[in-house]
Amino acid sequence: MAVVTAVDVTAGPGVGFLPLVSLGPAFAGLVGGWRRTAVVGSAAFLLCLGLGMYDGLFEGRRGLPALLSVAGVTVAGVVAAVMRQRREAELANVRSIAEVAQRVLLRPVPRGAGPLRIAVSYTSAVAEARIGGDLYEVVTSPGGVRIIVGDVQGKGLEAVESAAVVLGAFREAAHDETDLTAVGARVERALGRHLGGERFVTAVLAEIGDGPSATLLNFGHPAPLVVRAGGGVDFAAPPERALPLGLAAYGDGDGPKPHTVPFVAGDQLLFYTDGVTEARDGGGRFYPLDTRARLLKDDDPEEALRAVREDVVAHAEGPLHDDAAMLLVRYREAPGEDR
Structure with a gap:
């Protein structure tokens, strides 16, 4: 508006810049509230009126179209600002509901369970919703500490609903079933009743x-990373690949077989989803999780996970394009170690 005024005063009435004063309320309606838009529109109307009188445009009614233009754009800007603020309020409510749903779905895991110290990290790729399809849970059962980390195919509310089915079935089965295979079978049945088509959930269960060992049951999920107390690093890959949860009808076997990995005092198990290992840098290189195991050396498991999360984001050079969940299980080096 100031630029238009300066040009109009300098160039004189013959140039016809006066209607451009309406750009003031137009931009105000895009970025400000309706009150601010109305104030800017009123100022633009008065400015247009003053410049029209200065240029003598009202003697031949040449200034009237400019006034009508400013008034019309101001009204349109106020209406647009009101509608935008309503949409923003609705979005804020949806985000608030999504946050509550996320807290109900993914409950805080215990910081300690038996001889274990546990920490978790979850980063959703959909920042506006703050909710995604990755899942995790830790349950203390008579058979030991049972864990699930998984990744639901797809995004949005359908993925969240599938994650809720898996977690609900796991929480019940982890307490009731005597072995990990029975827990996995029960989750498979529950998911089979829920899913349609060829949707699936990759997951790894642990007991x-x-x-001196941990038992793993892998349903097509990335193998957990094992970090030894002595510094060794390897992936706890299953002896045979198995189909994800929800695809049992397409397999020709009885599902995955449980396998054990040594897990003693000082060792760490890092469960994660593919949003971590498939994060790419500018050159298209995947995140090298095994070579970054040194980041897990912090005495506090939560700080160790925070270091890995920040390193993944730095590697991707920006926000992640997929949900990324990590759950770190650390075997206490001594019975009296601080939780």
Whole structure:
């Protein structure tokens, strides 16, 4: 508006810049509230009126179209601002509901369970919704500490609904079933009743007791990373690949077989979803999780996970394009170690 005024005063009435004063309320309606738009529109109307009188445009009614233009754009800007503010309020409500749903779905995991210290990190790729399809849970059962980390195919509310089915079935089965295979079968049945078509959920289940090993049951999920107390690093890959949950009808076997990995004092198990390992840098290179295991050396498991999360984001050079969940299980080096 100031630029238009300066040009109009300098160039004189013959140039016809006066209607451009309406750009003021137009931009105000895009970025401001309706009150601000109305104030800017009123100022533009008065400015247009003053410039029209200065240029003598009202003697031949040449200034009237400019006034009508400013008034019309101001009204349109106020209406647009009102509608935008309503949409923003609705979006804020939806985000608030999504946050509550996320807290109900993914409950805080215990910081300690038996001989274990546990930490979790979850980063949703859909920042506006703050909710995604990755899932995790830790349950202390008579058979030991049972864990699930999974990734639901797809996004949005359908993925969240599938994640809720998996977690609900796992929470019940982890307490009731005697072995990990039965837990997986029960989750499979529950998901089979829920899913339609060829949708699926990759997941890895774990059972960690007081013995020197952890039992894993992998349904087509990325293998957990094992970090040894002595510094060794390897992936706890299953002996055979298995189909994800929800695709049992397409398989020709009885599902995945449980396998054990040594897990003793000082060792760490890092469960994660493919949003971590498939994060790419500018050159298209995947995140090298095994070579970044040194980031897990912090005494606090939560700080260790925070370091990995920040490193993944730095590697991707910006926000992640997929949900990324990590769950770190650390075996206490001594019975009296601080939780």
